[in-house]
Amino acid sequence: AQTVTQSQPEMSVQEAETVTLSCTYDTSESDYYLFWYKQPPSRQMILVIRQEAYKQQNATENRFSVNFQKAAKSFSLKISDSQLGDAAMYFCAYKGRTSGTYKYIFGTGTRLKVLA
Amino acid sequence: NAGVTQTPKFQVLKTGQSMTLQCAQDMNHEYMSWYRQDPGMGLRLIHYSVGAGITDQGEVPNGYNVSRSTTEDFPLRLLSAAPSQTSVYFCASSYLGVGYTFGSGTRLTVV
Numbered sequence: 137a138q139t140v141t142q143s144q145p146e147m148s149v150q151e152a153e154t155v156t157l158s159c160t161y162d163t164s165e166s167d168y169y170l171f172w173y174k175q176p177p178s179r180q181m182i183l184v185i186r187q188e189a190y191k192q193q194n195a196t197e198n199r200f201s202v203n204f205q206k207a208a209k210s211f212s213l214k215i216s217d218s219q220l221g222d223a224a225m226y227f228c229a230y231k232g233r234t235s236g237t238y239k240y241i242f243g244t245g246t247r248l249k250v251l252a
Numbered sequence: 253n254a255g256v257t258q259t260p261k262f263q264v265l266k267t268g269q270s271m272t273l274q275c276a277q278d279m280n281h282e283y284m285s286w287y288r289q290d291p292g293m294g295l296r297l298i299h300y301s302v303g304a305g306i307t308d309q310g311e312v313p314n315g316y317n318v319s320r321s322t323t324e325d326f327p328l329r330l331l332s333a334a335p336s337q338t339s340v341y342f343c344a345s346s347y348l349g350v351g352y353t354f355g356s357g358t359r360l361t362v363v
Binding site: 145169171173179180181183186227229231237238239240241242243244245 | 294340
């Protein structure tokens with residue numbers, strides 16, 4: 137069965153600094169998608185970035201980028217120039233086919249605190 | 253506005269009561285899911301659907317029922333509420349490789 141592990145329950149970063157959130161996953165599939173979602177105190181889940189497993193190039197979205205290591209099954213999120221508004225829970229998610237059906241699996245989340 | 257509409261936002265139930273959480277999307281997404289979010293446990297899949305008329309169980313289906321009569325709607329029914337079902341519930345939809353679009357969540361308290 138596929139699993140997603142976020143080993144850092146909580147991280148802190150100074151405003152304007154860079155922080156990396158870790159995520160590892162386990163799968164036997166070769167075709168899948170990986171995502172990072174942000175959940176601010178408003179509770180709304182917001183898609184931050186996604187990566188297709190068949191693409192070697194790491195995805196980037198403005199200050200957010202990923203380090204996708206397919207062989208190591210690692211998918212970390214780097215936030216550059218951290219802002220107070222980045223403070224939130226961050227969830228790593230995997231989407232792949234199981235018995236012909238797509239399934240999403242979420243990690244347990246990392247709470248990011250941004251210090252002024 | 254296109255998106256996932258989830259109602260109600262808050263609900264308090266007494267043990268043994270039943271209720272339905274509503275979820276509707278207007279993006280013609282085939283895939284819809286219900287999750288519950290509990291502290292320290294991330295999001296756990298309750299039920300999901302890959303299209304109208306097709307539903308399947310997720311990780312924690314006990315005590316919940318779903319149906320998918322149309323592409324747009326995917327209601328979640330609590331049959332007999334228990335305190336263990338106190339949680340935040342999210343409905344989400346997606347199309348193939350695109351990431352989920354989430355509803356705004358329902359905070360349910362069972363007393």
